């Protein structure tokens with residue numbers, strides 16, 4: 001029998017020992033006091049902007065599992081019958097955070113760790129591309145304590161075992177939009193960084209946006225647990241939603257994927273599956289062996305809605321193939337990348353970049369001449385100096401050797417918690433220090449009062 005107290009102290013060690021799944025909520029459309037963040041009312045329903053093949057793209061990210069392990073676990077075997085398994089889908093690097101950053105920004109900026117970063121406001125993301133076409137979006141982060149929360153992590157009462165110490169279910173490193181100041185410096189955008197209580201309300205109100213990024217908590221995504229625990233969560237959360245028309249209709253595409261595979265000494269293949277009503281009947285239960293990476297979710301969204309591009313790796317043909325069934329309909333030509341042509345992405349911290357202290361180079365402008373799968377222009381953020389190209393940048397510098405850190409690193413001690421020892425979080429960005437601190441102190445007070453039930457929930 002496994003001690004849950006032990007889990008809270010040394011989750012990594014426990015990963016191999018299979019703790020028992022406990023559903024944090026009775027069902028995906030029910031609010032739960034196991035989530036400290038109260039629901040915040042539903043999003044306004046927005047006008048649906050039709051795409052060529054789907055009107056909604058939802059991605060759900062699980063954690064640290066090798067392809068074969070996922071492919072042989074119960075939930076995935078069942079889901080494979082309903083969707084298209086991507087048998088040559090790869091992560092971009094190790095560890096987690098750079099992959100999440102890449103999924104919205106088109107690059108991982110040389111990052112080779114899970115530290116606290118604020119990516120400057122002149123760096124654009126897919127959110128800029130979507131909003132340019134009035135396409136609604138949101139991220140739903142399980143156990144996020146309040147909408148737009150910018151802290152490094154959040155620790156709360158342990159719902160797996162109410163007598164065990166508090167547990168850190170939420171971590172910033174798995175929340176891609178919050179890493180980018182271009183998102184967090186805009187209040188309307190902060191309100192779209194939401195939690196699972198908001199999700200329940202949004203589904204019922206049929207207000208789930210058109211581009212959605214879903215991050216289960218640190219136990220449900222298999223990070224601190226294992227794939228059987230993750231499978232149980234998928235059965236309790238995703239499977240019922242697949243037959244809920246407010247979540248999945250015949251214009252919905254869902255990507256269920258993993259951030260990276262577990263073993264670094266082999267290349268970084270991940271299990272990914274496309275699901276949802278937008279998958280043609282004749283392709284359900286099939287495999288697709290086209291080479292994809294996390295950048296493919298950007299290029300595919302760009303192709304579907306004829307968006308502009310980021311001029312980053314989303315426009316690098318080698319690493320951004322568009323989902324084949326979509327590519328065929330929109331007439332996009334994918335590259336055949338196989339065998340030894342598949343880039344090695346099991347490397348960590350060896351790529352120079354603005355978030356790599358050992359090989360530091362500043363941020364460059366996007367490639368303004370790039371043409372992505374959507375055919376639209378490269379999005380240039382305000383404050384972006386387009387004359388700063390990779391060719392004009394200085395050679396990489398080892399900041400660590402100079403006793404310096406990268407300019408965009410933040411406080412890793414920026415944690416929050418609910419309960420007696422509540423510590424206010426760090427800032428979402430340097431420009432927000434004052435307002436965030438005030439907001440957080442206020443909200444923690446509310447959580448603490450309202451948290452009486454949560455604190456003693458079984």
Ligand SMILES: *[C@@H]1O[C@H](CO)[C@@H](O)[C@H](O)[C@H]1NC(C)=O
Nearest residue numbers: 002003004005161163164165
């Ligand atoms: C729950 O936590 C308590 C206190 O840490 C521990 O003694 C107990 O064994 C745990 N229960 C289970 C079912 O793991």
Ligand SMILES: *[C@@H]1O[C@H](CO)[C@@H](O)[C@H](O)[C@H]1NC(C)=O
Nearest residue numbers: 047049130131132133134135
């Ligand atoms: C987006 O919505 C705004 C406000 O309704 C409108 O002015 C603008 O033309 C729309 N843009 C596109 C690309 O549809």
Ligand SMILES: *[C@@H]1O[C@H](CO)[C@@H](O)[C@H](O)[C@H]1NC(C)=O
Nearest residue numbers: 037038040145146147190191
């Ligand atoms: C609710 O949304 C408002 C406006 O975005 C925000 O200021 C507030 O912190 C949110 N509250 C919670 C509990 O998420």
Ligand SMILES: *[C@@H]1O[C@H](CO)[C@@H](O)[C@H](O)[C@H]1NC(C)=O
Nearest residue numbers: 029030031039197200201204
């Ligand atoms: C959503 O709808 C279901 C079914 O009608 C209901 O049981 C549930 O309480 C609703 N959830 C919320 C958050 O209102």
Ligand SMILES: *[C@@H]1O[C@H](CO)[C@@H](O)[C@H](O)[C@H]1NC(C)=O
Nearest residue numbers: 245248249250251252277278
């Ligand atoms: C898709 O769903 C809509 C709305 O429920 C329905 O009118 C339409 O017939 C469906 N189309 C297909 C191809 O099933």
Ligand SMILES: *[C@@H]1O[C@H](CO)[C@@H](O)[C@H](O)[C@H]1NC(C)=O
Nearest residue numbers: 264265266267344346347348
């Ligand atoms: C990455 O994978 C390749 C191919 O399997 C292997 O040869 C190499 O040693 C791995 N690199 C690391 C850093 O583990």
Ligand SMILES: *[C@@H]1O[C@H](CO)[C@@H](O)[C@H](O)[C@H]1NC(C)=O
Nearest residue numbers: 066067068261266267268269
């Ligand atoms: C990790 O990815 C590589 C793909 O290069 C794959 O061969 C390997 O099987 C994966 N790891 C495991 C143990 O599944």
Ligand SMILES: *[C@@H]1O[C@H](CO)[C@@H](O)[C@H](O)[C@H]1NC(C)=O
Nearest residue numbers: 067071085087285286287288
């Ligand atoms: C899909 O690929 C897996 C191996 O990854 C294989 O076991 C399975 O039989 C394939 N399914 C189909 C329908 O080809």
Ligand SMILES: *[C@@H]1O[C@H](CO)[C@@H](O)[C@H](O)[C@H]1NC(C)=O
Nearest residue numbers: 312313316317318319343344
């Ligand atoms: C495109 O991706 C490949 C594989 O990762 C890489 O070798 C190449 O340098 C990239 N090209 C650009 C312009 O970034």
Ligand SMILES: *[C@@H]1O[C@H](CO)[C@@H](O)[C@H](O)[C@H]1NC(C)=O
Nearest residue numbers: 120122364365383384385388
């Ligand atoms: C991006 O913005 C930062 C912060 O304002 C600035 O220091 C940097 O020079 C800008 N980079 C480019 C390439 O414009």
Ligand SMILES: *[C@@H]1O[C@H](CO)[C@@H](O)[C@H](O)[C@H]1NC(C)=O
Nearest residue numbers: 357358359398399400401402
């Ligand atoms: C950078 O400097 C640190 C501290 O001196 C050193 O440990 C590290 O190996 C250096 N990295 C590279 C790539 O030279």
Ligand SMILES: *[C@@H]1O[C@H](CO)[C@@H](O)[C@H](O)[C@H]1NC(C)=O
Nearest residue numbers: 398399400401402403404405
């Ligand atoms: C960096 O700090 C170390 C230890 O404090 C010191 O020995 C070293 O001289 C410093 N290096 C530089 C380049 O300042």
